[in-house]
């Protein structure tokens with residue numbers, strides 16, 4: 001019997017101090033790069049994707065997109081443990097962030113259905129006026145998995161760059177994908193509530209937004 005699987009080869013490319021959005025304090029980080037390999041009897045044989053970079057906080061161990069360094073990296077002589085503010089730089093678009101929360105919701109339960117793909121494409125296209133191919137969606141799903149992003153760690157770095165209206169759209173998109181096949185599972189509901197807290201949306205407004213999600217799917 002052939003034993004075939006995949007594994008991630010990981011290496012550290014940069015160390016330093018950044019403002020960890022999860023700890024809300026200055027912490028040591030490592031910028032890590034992983035490359036997925038196809039394995040045969042647990043031996044990596046063929047690389048099956050490009051290098052993927054992510055930033056790991058050495059205190060809470062949360063993983064963040066590498067963009068976090070553009071916004072939160074501190075001069076190399078900054079001691080870890082403080083609570084100072086961050087650097088600024090160019091910011092990802094609403095479409096980028098919307099696609100990420102959709103992908104995070106899709107992979108939450110470990111598998112992706114046709115119903116979810118259909119809803120994800122429709123709601124993304126209506127909210128951004130841009131087409132979303134299956135490939136783009138699939139790439140986003142494998143990226144959030146390879147970066148080990150969670151809803152919490154992603155929104156910790158991206159919430160502050162989105163307007164209030166965009167935050168409500170992101171919540172609606174998450175809910176639409178989560179409910180694409182009917183019942184919303186506990187794990188996904190937990191993810192949506194994490195997003196509500198991280199995006200700082202009041203309960204009443206949250207409920208209104210969730211109830212209005214259907215308008216995007218008509």
Ligand SMILES: [Zn+2]
Nearest residue numbers: 020023057060
């Ligand atoms: Zn941290």
